[in-house]
Amino acid sequence: MSFATTVTAGLRALAGQARPDEPGYRVFNVALKRRITLSPCLSRLVFGGPDVARMRTLAPDQRIKVLFPGPDGLAPTVPDLPDWYATYRTLDPATRPPMRTYTLRQLRVEAEEVDVEFVLHGETGPASAWATHARVGDRVQLVAPNRAHAGDPGGYEWKPPQVLSxxxxxxxxxxxxxxxxxxxxxxxxxxxxxxxxxxxxxxxxxxxxxxxxxxxxxxxxxxxxxxxxxxxxxxxxxxxxxxxxxxxxxxxxxxxxxxxxxxxxxxxxxxxxxxxxxxxxxxxxxxxxxxxxxxxxxxxxxxxxxxxxxxxxxxxxx
Ligand SMILES: Cc1cc2nc3c(=O)[nH]c(=O)nc-3n(C[C@H](O)[C@H](O)[C@H](O)COP(=O)(O)OP(=O)(O)OC[C@H]3O[C@@H](n4cnc5c(N)ncnc54)[C@H](O)[C@@H]3O)c2cc1C
Missing domain, CATH: 3.40.50.80 (Nucleotide-binding domain of ferredoxin-NADP reductase (FNR) module)
Known part of the structure; x- marks a missing residue:
């Protein structure tokens, strides 16, 4: 991202402005900050980084994509473009970063922290394998709602009526x-x-x-x-x-x-x-x-x- 874009985004965030032309979702670069074991099968991974200040969540079942290191073991670097998915699809399936769907469990914008809770089901899948072995500082990318977007980007299904027993x-x-x-x-x-x-x-x-x-x-x-x-x-x-x-x-x-x-x-x-x-x-x-x-x-x-x-x-x- 250019310096000018960064400054504009920062000013917009400070002013609390959201724009309809901003994409609903964007790619966030984050690093593992700490790990909390909730149970033998479930670990909360706390990710952090300055990018998180620009993230948003709309519901408790907000879904996000997590992009993991590819076969080369390097951190994913999918560009943060409005059509990030089209770009992702052009990458060679054998070498591109594996992508899986997760729930954004909690977002603390002020602290620039976001929690994702991973089921550790063994080494059969890239997500579970990565979450089992990840160490503080290891990097992934999250595709999550963009705070600068003015509308409702969707990606959640918990929409209960106001009145329910x-x-x-x-x-x-x-x-x-x-x-x-x-x-x-x-x-x-x-x-x-x-x-x-x-x-x-x-x-x-x-x-x-x-x-x-x-x-x-x-x-x-x-x-x-x-x-x-x-x-x-x-x-x-x-x-x-x-x-x-x-x-x-x-x-x-x-x-x-x-x-x-x-x-x-x-x-x-x-x-x-x-x-x-x-x-x-x-x-x-x-x-x-x-x-x-x-x-x-x-x-x-x-x-x-x-x-x-x-x-x-x-x-x-x-
Ligand atoms: C909207 C949404 C939200 C989700 N939120 C979460 C979340 O917050 N936390 C979470 O852990 N998962 C969540 N999932 C499920 C997660 O996306 C899948 O479990 C995913 O397959 C894990 O990827 P993997 O790379 O570990 O395994 P994959 O490469 O996808 O699969 C490899 C093998 O592992 C098996 N497998 C996949 N998941 C499990 C499992 N849990 N137990 C046993 N075997 C499994 C598959 O059947 C396959 O045989 C969510 C899915 C959706 C659609």
Missing amino acids: DVVLIADETAVPAAVGILEDLASRRDPPRVQAFFEMPAAEDRFPLTAGPWASVEWLSRDEGRVAHGARMIEAARERARWPTEGAAKARPPKDIDLDRTLLWETASRADRGTYTWVAGESAAVMAIRRHLVGERGLDKRSCSFMGYWRHGKRND
């Missing part, structure tokens, strides 16, 4: 960062709704302390109890543990299953159904099974449920 959150470990952010968001309401949260984690030791009020019941469910497959506890929670509205259900129409090998399962809620707003995210096949049950068998209004496949078993997620 019940929220159901069902998440596996990849969606726990967003779901915990949602609990924090609800806690800031004057009159929070009743919340039932079900968090599936690999093991009992993966639960960690949360600050939720008496309006929230949080159940941690672990796969190691009974050694069940990924997603089984989420499905069980939807079928057997959660309380759903029973009266006045519309006639159930089974939703058509999606071919998860070709299509991303991504349906988002626009309203509540009999006061209940449902947010489900995690492994795609598990989320689809929950969708089948809630919409097809229980007759929940599809428009009251977000069903989001955050990753797919056996498939790379770039």
Whole structure:
């Protein structure tokens, strides 16, 4: 970035001005500042750098892209251009920096810090491998909302109606960062709704302390109890543990299953159904099974449920 551009951006930030012609998202250069272990499977990585002062987040499930060092091990250097993605696509897939989707867990603009919580699922993927071994000072790039953009850049699905009585959150470990952010968001309401949260984690030791009020019941469910497959506890929670509205259900129409090998399962809620707003995210096949049950068998209004496949078993997620 030229000196003139930097100065203009700095002045604009100081003046609190946002411009519609600024891109909604931009590329941020950050370095790892510290690591906080939340549980054996989940680590919070705190990234910092002057660029972070220009970042923005709009919701607790704000999604961002993380660009990791490529096969040469060097920090990624994707140029910060409005059409960064077009540029990225022209790079050789064999050598370009791997890119994955994550949740912007927390942003502290003043401190120039941003938190991303990584599931450490082993060395099979570049993101998990990098997060496992990263040391303070290691650099990545984040593609995240741009504070200088005047409009709503999107990239989040938590848009609950102002008036609602019940929220159901069902998440596996990849969606726990967003779901915990949602609990924090609800806690800031004057009159929070009743919340039932079900968090599936690999093991009992993966639960960690949360600050939720008496309006929230949080159940941690672990796969190691009974050694069940990924997603089984989420499905069980939807079928057997959660309380759903029973009266006045519309006639159930089974939703058509999606071919998860070709299509991303991504349906988002626009309203509540009999006061209940449902947010489900995690492994795609598990989320689809929950969708089948809630919409097809229980007759929940599809428009009251977000069903989001955050990753797919056996498939790379770039
Ligand atoms: C909107 C959104 C927000 C997300 N937020 C987060 C977040 O905050 N934190 C987070 O950790 N993840 C998050 N994810 C999920 C993350 O993008 C995927 O888990 C991603 O595949 C990880 O990349 P990787 O390079 O480690 O593995 P990949 O190279 O994508 O996959 C390699 C192999 O690992 C498997 N795999 C991928 N993820 C997991 C897992 N969690 N457990 C077991 N096996 C896995 C794949 O099926 C594949 O077989 C989010 C996804 C979306 C769409």
